Amino acid sequence: MSKFFRFTMLVVIFAMVLSACAPKADTGPKTVKVLAMQQAGATPEEMNAIVAKFNEANPTTKVEIEYVAYDALHDKITTAMAANPPTYDVVLVDDIWYAEFAKNGYLWDVTDQIDAKTKSDVFASAWDITTVNGKAYGMPWLLDEKYFFYNEAMLKEAGIAAPPTTWEELMAQSAILKEKGIVEYPIVWSWAQAEAAICDFVVLLYGNGGSFMDASGAPAFNSPEGVATLQWMVDSIDAGITNPASVTYLEEDVRNTFSQGKAAFALNWLYMYDLAAVNKDESTIVGNVKMSLIPAFEGNAAASSSINGSMGFSVIEKSPNKEAAWEYVKFLTSEAIQQEYSAHLLPIYQTNYSGDGLAKLTALNESNPVTVPAFNAQFPFSHVRPKVPYYSEGSVALQLAIQEALTKAKTPQQALDDAAAKWVELGK
Amino acid sequence: MGWAIYYAQPIFWRTIVKFSKKSLSQQTESEGMTFLYPALLVIFVITALPVIFTFVLSFADVQIFDPIPRHFVWFDNYLKFINDQTFWQSIWRTAYFTFVSVGLELVLGLAIASLINAKPFGWQFIRASLIIPWAIPTIVNGAIWRWIYNADYGALNALLYSLGLIDKYQVWLSNSFVSLNLVILADVWHSVPFIALILQAALSTIPVEVEEASMVDGANVWQRFFRIRLPLLRPAILVALVVRTVEAFRVFDIIYVITQGGPAFGTVTISYLTYLESFKYGRLGSGSALSFLISAFTLVMALVYIRILYKPETVE
Structure with missing residues (x-):
């Protein structure tokens, strides 16, 4: 066979490969691919309904949405960034990832796209979520924090008049609940080896006079207050107050346990109220769920403490459809949509929390009369986790420390000191 | 590139026709190779x-968002793990996982294969139902076992409690060592059918006469098993062991679903560490180095197996 033929064959093959790789001509509506999560906030059914509304109103754009678990979201985004163009045009970003993503150039700087009215109507603390070094990298969407839930029927049965205001009081009430055989483990937490464990730890840490970082930006979670907090977590398991399965639980496990009447107290994001207190398909304790301020430790300066778990929607810098993608983000975070779906996430617009706006918001559904006041009361006590580019790796080190102490592989002091050393190394 | 296809097409088809008219002996090796090029290129x-x-990448300092090697650090990516305690712990954990899970699978697989081979009542049904655990995707399998092990609703707790073996529900996944073994159990359930089916296929090719002859010679059941069956099964065992060992050493998905590496890193295997390094921490360079270390370990293990088990057939 001639060399010419073999050469021709190779040319043909390369031509076929290249033509397969060539971009297709632009026809039909622009596709905007969105990555969201299936956990707190709006449910996938609600998110799908919003997408359908947007697609109907915008025939030139077609939004396609995908969901992953919260714990897979960060990795899914970073992996998608290696492709060109990236797999997604719009992604849901957690508060703690904005610094990392902005530093790596993943996100479109939308500072100039935001109009003055939106800028002033949305809470300043909500803008803090998506802002890095003075530039806005997305629209805040989920203004969330941890809340304290309790089963009123169980407390009444035990003869307890009011929910605890301090963690010491919670321990005392739990002892009564256990003694009377009302519930085996009075409180359930999300202390699995995941970000969820950090959230609960931070709530307790600030409620005990501690802080995550000190003023100079050095880790401070291994302070005496931090060590005492972690020791309290260990002791609460030993005392049979904390459900020992908490060490393996995420937020959804907390919701399931609490909703099935297997806990008197629980910490979770806002979405749990509607699902546990109102939704009969999801809960066996409908009507018994109440919310109150998260307790703090006795003698703490502030009466409560919580953790900010807010998230924003951002457009990818390398997306070929940035404008169309931004239109969808604006639609998703618009006041009308936020009000309509406020049962699982409260609006980011401060005008909704006073005067006529407040009256309208609380009348929208069965949950808002409880959750809106709870938000107003709890939000001033909310703390943010550090905005550092190495947060993901630092978080794994702290998760490990918490778990090492909870499983008694290390003492709280040793575990937190090791994690703090890791943070110092990462910050160099 | 359309023009190239346009002009090359007639030559391409003419040659195919010319080639197909030749008899097998007229076809040359180089002509055959030409037709392999497309497949080779794809591979x-x-x-x-x-x-x-x-x-x-394993020699460079590369971040995941910019996967182009620009700054080479050569062996630093490999050397940094030599002094890393987490790395060695995960190696030992992976070795334990591989040894125990493959060992259990081999013993159980052989037992099941022998059972089917004895053709008891309903053996076709057993063989058909064996395929079910193997056919379930690992992720689904992991999710099933995660629920079975759940501390508040899990089937394992319900079973042991109703049998009176435990006096209250246990939190199975809160202890590192217990968790690792429970993940192994889930993996064994998933993979035993694979070994059982391979060994059963091999067993069915052993002529009955050989065992009958040994019975006449007075061999008991253990002698027949160890002197006749096992040596004849050796090639099949080798295949099953190599495949399963390599798979077990790279275990990731079942751990990701059941324990997420917890509690306290107690189920972090070497592949899980690679995932953390590459995707959670975004260090693609050292993540690539880790994946090459995994390849090196599995290659060594495969060679050892072949060395021990593979004996060319010789006439003694």
Whole structure:
């Protein structure tokens, strides 16, 4: 066979490969691919309904949405960034990832796209979520924090008049609940080896006079207050107050346990109220769920403490459809949509929390009369986790420390000191 | 590139026709090779190229968002793990996982294969139902076992409690060592059918006469098993062991679903560490180095197996 033929064959093959790789001509509506999560906030059914509304109103754009678990979201985004163009045009970003993503150039700087009215109507603390070094990298969407839930029927049965205001009081009430055989483990937490464990730890840490970082930006979670907090977590398991399965639980496990009447107290994001207190398909304790301020430790300066778990929607810098993608983000975070779906996430617009706006918001559904006041009361006590580019790796080190102490592989002091050393190394 | 296809097409088809008219003896090796080029090219692009690229990445300081090697650090990515306690712990954990899970699978697989081979009542049904655990995707299998092990609702707790073996529900996944063994159990359930089916296929090819002859010679059941069956099964066992060992050493998905590496890193295997390094921490360079270390370990294990078990057939 001639060399010419073999050469021709190779040319043909390369031509076929290249033509397969060539971009297709632009026809039909622009596709905007969105990555969201299936956990707190709006449910996938609600998110799908919003997408359908947007697609109907915008025939030139077609939004396609995908969901992953919260714990897979960060990795899914970073992996998608290696492709060109990236797999997604719009992604849901957690508060703690904005610094990392902005530093790596993943996100479109939308500072100039935001109009003055939106800028002033949305809470300043909500803008803090998506802002890095003075530039806005997305629209805040989920203004969330941890809340304290309790089963009123169980407390009444035990003869307890009011929910605890301090963690010491919670321990005392739990002892009564256990003694009377009302519930085996009075409180359930999300202390699995995941970000969820950090959230609960931070709530307790600030409620005990501690802080995550000190003023100079050095880790401070291994302070005496931090060590005492972690020791309290260990002791609460030993005392049979904390459900020992908490060490393996995420937020959804907390919701399931609490909703099935297997806990008197629980910490979770806002979405749990509607699902546990109102939704009969999801809960066996409908009507018994109440919310109150998260307790703090006795003698703490502030009466409560919580953790900010807010998230924003951002457009990818390398997306070929940035404008169309931004239109969808604006639609998703618009006041009308936020009000309509406020049962699982409260609006980011401060005008909704006073005067006529407040009256309208609380009348929208069965949950808002409880959750809106709870938000107003709890939000001033909310703390943010550090905005550092190495947060993901630092978080794994702290998760490990918490778990090492909870499983008694290390003492709280040793575990937190090791994690703090890791943070110092990462910050160099 | 459309023009190239346009002009090359007639030559391409003419040659195919010319080639097909030749008898087998007239076809030359080089002509045959020409027709292999497309397949070889595809294999090169989807297999060899990524491996080579990963190898290059393993010598560079590369972040995941910009996967192009610009700054080479040579062996630093490999050396940094030598002094890393987490790395060695995960190696030992992976070795334990591999040894126990493959060992259990081999013993159980052989037992099941022998059972089917004895053709008891309903053996076809057993063989058909064996395929079910193997056919379930690992992720689904992991999710099933995660629920079975759940501390508040799990089937394992319900079973042991109703049998009176435990006096209250246990939190199975809160202890590192217990968790690792429970993940192994889930993996064994998933993979035993694979070994059982391979060994059963091999067993069915052993002539009945050989065992009958040994019975006449007075061999008991253990002698027949160890002197006749096992040596004849050796090639099949080798295949099953190599495949399963390599798979078990790279275990990731079942751990990701059941424990997420917890509690306290107690189920972090070497592949899980690679995932953390590459995707959670975004260090693609050292992640690539880790994946090459995994390849090196599995290659060594495969060679050891072949050395021990593979004996060319010789006339003694």
